[in-house]
Every structure is written in C-alpha cells, then in structure tokens.
Amino acid sequence: MGGDEGADVASPRPELLADAGFTVEQEGDLRPLVRYVTAVKA
Known part of the structure; x- marks a missing residue:
C-alpha cells in the first residue's frame, strides 16, 4: 500500500x-x- 491509496477512500472503485x-x-x-x-490501511 502506497501513499496514493487515499483517492480510493474518497471514491471507492468497485x-x-x-x-x-x-x-x-x-x-x-x-x-x-x-x-x-x-x-487494510492500518
């Protein structure tokens, strides 16, 4: 998990x-x- 994962939290992709x-x-x-x-991110 990289630092760019935050976008998926705001707009989850099915x-x-x-x-x-x-x-x-x-x-x-x-x-x-x-x-x-x-x-998952923890």
Missing part, C-alpha cells in the same frame, strides 16, 4: 473492492467500506 472480495450492493452501504479500507 473493481478494486471486487478484487479484495468486497462488494457493495448499495451505494449507501459505505460505512462498512470505510471500516474495511481503514483496516
């Missing part, structure tokens, strides 16, 4: 989430996504 085994069925379900990304 293809990247799919690669990570994470899918968002509704755009409103971003809070779990934020927790997921935070855990």
Whole structure:
C-alpha cells in the first residue's frame, strides 16, 4: 500500500473492492467500506 491509496477512500472503485472480495450492493452501504479500507490501511 502506497501513499496514493487515499483517492480510493474518497471514491471507492468497485473493481478494486471486487478484487479484495468486497462488494457493495448499495451505494449507501459505505460505512462498512470505510471500516474495511481503514483496516487494510492500518
């Protein structure tokens, strides 16, 4: 994970989430996504 990953937090790209085994069925379900990304970046 490099320093350029921040853009994905603000505007998650579905293809990247799919690669990570994470899918968002509704755009409103971003809070779990934020927790997921935070855990990955930690």
